[in-house]
Amino acid sequence: MSNPIKKWRYEAIGKSITKTLNEKGFNAVYVDTVEEARELLLSMVPEGVSIGLGGSVTLNQLDVIDHFRKGNYDLIDRYQCEDHVQKYHEALSADYFLTGTNAITLNGELVNMDCSGNRVAAMIFGPKHVIIVAGANKIVKNIDEAIARIKTIAPLNSKRNGHDTPCTLSGYCEDCRTRKRMCNYLGVIYDGWKEPDRFRMIIIGDEAGL
Ligand code: SF4
Known part of the structure; x- marks a missing residue:
């Protein structure tokens, strides 16, 4: 758990963004802790x-993947597969897609940058049920700040995934031009109104993920 003063802020902005997300059709629920998020997520997915899974440090932190395995x-x-690209394709037509999100704006927009596009594609036009879990540390002012946040986090994701990009040496984005580049596809989801029951979100009033 974050230190008490950070936790206070995460709770305040987490509750506020949950209200905004509900006004935009995302069916969001606020929880106080990662542990509560875990229990809620497990209760949302029927046997x-x-x-399908989006690459997400938050999901790893919830420790749910082994449960589903x-x-x-x-x-x-x-x-755990031979061909992860094949799995990305299969996940597009799964019953459920579970993922985090890179950023949430104060207007309730979800902003994500992908290496392969699998997560952005699945969130936008993939499974009938999409469950998104996010810590309040993902909340930013607007789309410009969301992209700036993503570019700050991308070197960490590049390092985590073993990509040989310049940012894994310097720690900041160098706008690389290589096949290993992490930052290829940008997706903005403005609202969840098109398919009213498709999105569900769990907002944690604490830090989670990168
Ligand atoms: S564009 Fe390249 S250098 Fe910049 S964060 Fe993405 S992977 Fe790293």
Whole structure:
């Protein structure tokens, strides 16, 4: 858990953004802790369904992937496979897609940057059910700040995924021009009104993910 003064702020902005997200059709629920988020996420996914995953430190932190591996679910496991691109394709037509998000603006827009585009594509036009978990540390003022945040976090994701990009040496974005570049596809989801029950969000009043 964050230090008390940070936690106070995360709770305040987390509750406020949950209200905004609900006004925009994202069906958001606020929880205080990562542990509560875990329990809620598990309760939202029925047994027997197929599940695709977006790459997400937040989901890893919730420690749910092993639960879906071992339980009565058809997990499309991008982490334990021969061909992860094939899994990305399969995840597009899963029953459920579970993911984090890179940033949430104060207007309730979700902003994401992908290396392969699989997560952005799945969130926008993939599975019928999309569950997004995010810590309040993902909240930013607007889309420009969201992109700036993403570019600050991208070197960490590049390092985490073993990509040989200049930012893994310097720690900041150098707008690289290589096949290993992490920052290729940008997606903005303005609202969840088109398919009213498709999105569900869990907002954690604390820090989670990168
Ligand atoms: S554009 Fe390249 S250098 Fe910049 S953050 Fe993305 S991967 Fe790193």
